[in-house]
Amino acid sequence: MQLSPSLTALIEALRCLPGIGPKSAQRIAFHLLERDRSGGTQLGDSLLKAMQVIGHCESCRTFSEAPLCDICLSVKRQDSRLLCIVESPTDVLAIEQTGQYQGLYFVLMGHLSPLDGIGPKEIGLDVLDEKLSKGNIDEVILATNPTVEGEATAHYIAELCQKYNVDASRIAHGMPVGGELDLVDGMTLMHAFSGRRSLS
Amino acid sequence: MQLSPSLTALIEALRCLPGIGPKSAQRIAFHLLERDRSGGTQLGDSLLKAMQVIGHCESCRTFSEAPLCDICLSVKRQDSRLLCIVESPTDVLAIEQTGQYQGLYFVLMGHLSPLDGIGPKEIGLDVLDEKLSKGNIDEVILATNPTVEGEATAHYIAELCQKYNVDASRIAHGMPVGGELDLVDGMTLMHAFSGRRSLS
Known part of the structure; x- marks a missing residue:
């Protein structure tokens, strides 16, 4: 016995998402089919539209x-x-x-x-x-x-x-505004010192 | 300035996936648009087909x-x-x-x-x-x-x-075949003892 062909195809297609392996793909497919079909349909439509109409600004x-x-x-x-x-x-x-x-x-x-x-x-x-x-x-x-x-x-x-x-x-590297000196990593602190500005 | 409408719609739609928040949705949308448009299109098609044709066995x-x-x-x-x-x-x-x-x-x-x-x-x-x-x-x-x-x-x-x-x-609860006693949790071990079978 196997899962139905459309379901197998969906699980396979979901694996193109970054960080999604076979088990997660199966979980997502089941979730959409069982609990959120309208969300799944909307996602399908949005994906097709986005892949078609979105390009890059020429400039x-x-x-x-x-x-x-x-x-x-x-x-x-x-x-x-x-x-x-x-x-x-x-x-x-x-x-x-x-x-x-x-x-x-x-x-x-x-x-x-x-x-x-x-x-x-x-x-x-x-x-x-x-x-x-x-x-x-x-x-x-x-x-x-x-x-x-x-x-x-x-x-x-x-x-x-x-x-x-x-x-x-x-762009300058240094302490983020509102940060605390003892919580900041050494590299950032080093940059903050070497990039210091005169106040006078 | 805002992201283009189709891109905003795609990011919003991706959030119907379980475990995907706003940042992950953005990352996925950018990944598909930038590196895997054919995968995105295929996923869109598979989703629409699956949501439409897959139902439940009546029995x-x-x-x-x-x-x-x-x-x-x-x-x-x-x-x-x-x-x-x-x-x-x-x-x-x-x-x-x-x-x-x-x-x-x-x-x-x-x-x-x-x-x-x-x-x-x-x-x-x-x-x-x-x-x-x-x-x-x-x-x-x-x-x-x-x-x-x-x-x-x-x-x-x-x-x-x-x-x-x-x-x-x-179904019986107990030690999985090939498992090791000292790696199994207490509940499973308890079930394994209480569900013991006579060998005679």
């Missing part, structure tokens, strides 16, 4: 349903000569929520990770190269995550900027 | 695309007077793999759990009641999981069987 590479995203289309920003480079669309959201940055973005959609087969081309550095070569950018702010891969990616891009005489800066 | 309640499942349709088993009660379709698979059981099944699709709003009707005990009332079953084997809820469910069904003078038996 900044973030996810967008139109050829250019809202930020790249914004009249206020179009002529900005400041470019902030982040790893993911959620980083853009986080920076936008501060309301302080008025420049443009470039979204890598990941970070350099040669072991996983993710090289400069996979994170769109060829597109960035072309963008910088046009001479419309004065400064690049490297806001990749402060992880090993994020730092490596930032250094790689900084070298790219040198080629076109564009200033490259890295 | 044993397991998932089935036809009105009756393969086991209930099997000529060899149709006249069996033995009924094994399990919690989920995978339990049926596990028992079938032993190749020793030739009777029929009844799948509860869960266990009694009043706090979660799962009462006798939700696990199909009204269907079971009707089945037993017809007098075609001689013995019910209670193969629910040896958990608190599984035991409670087994006791509830045992009482139902008494009503119709049907024998009810519980």
Whole structure:
């Protein structure tokens, strides 16, 4: 005896989700069929729609349903000569929520990770190269995550900027506001000391 | 700035999966869009198909695309007077793999759990009641999981069987074959002792 063909197909398809193995896939399939069919149908519809209509912004590479995203289309920003480079669309959201940055973005959609087969081309550095070569950018702010891969990616891009005489800066590392000194890791504390600013 | 509407809808829909919160849903959506669009499309198709075609076997309640499942349709088993009660379709698979059981099944699709709003009707005990009332079953084997809820469910069904003078038996609890005494928990060991069988 076997599970029905559609059920087997569903369990197999669920395994494309990151972190979902055969047992979890089975559990999810049973849960949806037994307790949440409308949720399952809605998820199916959303998946098909999203996979079809969502592409990348031609200018900044973030996810967008139109050829250019809202930020790249914004009249206020179009002529900005400041470019902030982040790893993911959620980083853009986080920076936008501060309301302080008025420049443009470039979204890598990941970070350099040669072991996983993710090289400069996979994170769109060829597109960035072309963008910088046009001479419309004065400064690049490297806001990749402060992880090993994020730092490596930032250094790689900084070298790219040198080629076109564009200033490259890295966001500051140090104590998070409201944090406590004895709860912060050594690396962060080291960065906070070496990046200290004169108060006078 | 916000994420595009289809992306927001996808992230929201992914949250119907058990154990997936807002952050995981976002991570999954980005992963599918960025690295596995064909997998996402296939998952969407499988979900819609499964939600539409998979129903319950009218006789044993397991998932089935036809009105009756393969086991209930099997000529060899149709006249069996033995009924094994399990919690989920995978339990049926596990028992079938032993190749020793030739009777029929009844799948509860869960266990009694009043706090979660799962009462006798939700696990199909009204269907079971009707089945037993017809007098075609001689013995019910209670193969629910040896958990608190599984035991409670087994006791509830045992009482139902008494009503119709049907024998009810519980699968044995004890040492798993190949297990080691010092690695087994106390409850299991207690069951192994109290359920000991004479060798003479």
